[in-house]
Amino acid sequence: MPNPDSAQTQTAKLPHRLIRPIGAYTLSGLAIHQELLLTLDRTRGYLLQVNPKTDGTTLLNTQQAAAFEEATGLALWEGKLYIARHHQVLTATLEDLTPTPLLSLPYLIDSIAVWQQTLYISSQKAGYIFIYDRDSHDLITKLPLPGIGVASIAVWGDYLWAVDQTEQTLFCLDRATGEQIFSVLTPFAGPTGVAVLPETTPDRGTVWVTYADDEAYVRDDPNNPDFPYQLTFRDRTFIHPLHYHYRPDERYAVSNRFRVEMIYAEEIEPLDEVQLGPFEWRIAFPADTLRQRVKSVEPIGHPFTEVEVNGQRVAVFKFDSLSGHDRHLFGWRAVLEVQGIKYQVTPRLVEGGPALPDDLQTRYLVDDDELAMDNPLILAAAETAVGRETNLLRKVLSIRNYVYDRLSYGIRPAIDTPDIVIERGIGSCGEYVGLLLALCRLNGIACRTVGRYKCPPHAEQINQPLVPEFNHVWIEFYVPDVGWLPMESNVDDIQDGGPYPTRFFMGLPWYHMEMAKEVPFERVHFAPADVEKEIKIGNLALNHVRFRILEEMPPV
Secondary structure, eight states: OOOTTSGGGOOOOOOOSOBOOTTOSSEEEEEEETTEEEEEETTTTEEEEEOTTTOOEEEOOTTTHHHHTTEEEEEEETTEEEEEETTEEEEEESSOOOOEEEEEOSSOOOEEEEETTEEEEEETTTTEEEEEETTTOOEEEEEEOSSSSOEEEEEETTEEEEEETTTTEEEEEETTTOOEEEEEEOSSSOEEEEEEOTTOOSSEEEEEEEEEEEEEEEEEOTTOSSSOEEEEEEEEEEEEEEEEEEEGGGTEEEEEEEEEEEEEEEEEOOSSOOEEOOEEEEEEOBOOOSSEEEEEEEEESSOOEEEEETTEEEEEEEESOEETTOOEEEEEEEEEEEEEEEEOOOHHHHTTOOOOOHHHHHHHSSOOSSOOTTSHHHHHHHHHHHTTOOOHHHHHHHHHHHHHHHOEEOOOSSOOOHHHHHHHTEEOHHHHHHHHHHHHHHTTOOEEEEEEEEOOSOTTOBTOEEOOSSOEEEEEEEETTTEEEEEOSSTTOOSTTOOOOOTTBSEEOTTEEEEOTTSOSEEEEESSGGGGGGOOHHHHEEEEEEEEEEEEEOOO
């Protein structure tokens, strides 16, 4: 039985909020000791004790900091510390913090976890979690890492928990077999450590996670009067609770939820002289989905009436006329509750599934958006992308990886057709989407464009105005008997030739805003109707988009 004084058996409830330890630069590794947190600052070699109620930070290893420099993993069991540093596992006690070597591996060690008589050691270089006997140091077995990045690990009971820095994902594994039970997205990028609260189960719970990365900021430069401001970077590190809820019967898991205000407004200022009669300006609301709920919508600047089109709510703004001298500001303010979602669907689950329904074939296997699906280059790419694969889920992933191999991301002033994009080798998110749609549809996979905007992913900036630089689109693909599943367009294309993370394959983070499914996001209707063909929305108005994170809440 575990020692009742060990870190894993403490039952005190920790407060759940973001913690910024004083003086910390790069946090890595995490453990729970009574009602306090222990973590490493690998830049300074500090072992820090953090009070989560006050952010109070105590430096414990005042005499041994040099011995802890570049340490990346931390575990605590029965008063003894286990530290991962370079190729070694070191040990120390809370009374004597002088580390001594315990065992070495030929691979770089990233993290360490302890449960009773067992050591768990993760190494991205090796691609495994090695399991050793704590006393004899004999290798018992090894389990494959669940992601492609550096993983930090922790153990509670029958479960092994891993946060992957590249995947931005928490994995829950069976600690005996390594079988993945579920995975869920972290609300921030760059997780570097994990500690499991007592009695945590796969159904729902909270784990503490450390994060570390760089952020850009503008600093004053008083010595340069001509250019008094400089763009530079600084360390950004903190501890934050990851809340999750796994619903195995519905095959998805959700993580931290945020209440977000979104404002979308159009400022009418025609570029050319116009003289038009009555017109309607329609702007769709955000959609209600498993991960996103619209709590309220109110008009900005001009009243609207609400209609429903294909199950989606749409605001209709009516105007009597429009001339070149008219100016209007109108739109809506919506309050949403959004959370991260990761669908738990496996290739085995979809093997031998039913055929795609006829109505979806008619709507989502056709070239309805200049997808060049009859172009020989695209036809050949569709065949090459899947090879001999027959499983629907693996086919979609193969197509995604093929597109990532062929394209690099770049902003373009206009969206070209997939045949031009694949020859050029550079595409915007919309051009990634076009190529993904074409290749999937040619392989019998129903898919559609989704998206519109992302809230800037600064979950710690509560009640601050946040303005996105660009709009954004991704896709959803349909799996019979399962439903529509999301897949990012270009964001997981992070390195030439792969491997590519699967964080946003069947998953979306909290900051994606799902807009206007099954309907155009924005459309203008003029009288007479033939005028619509001659007028572009971009020549009539300038849009304004702004977000504000109102509060953080546990997932639903």
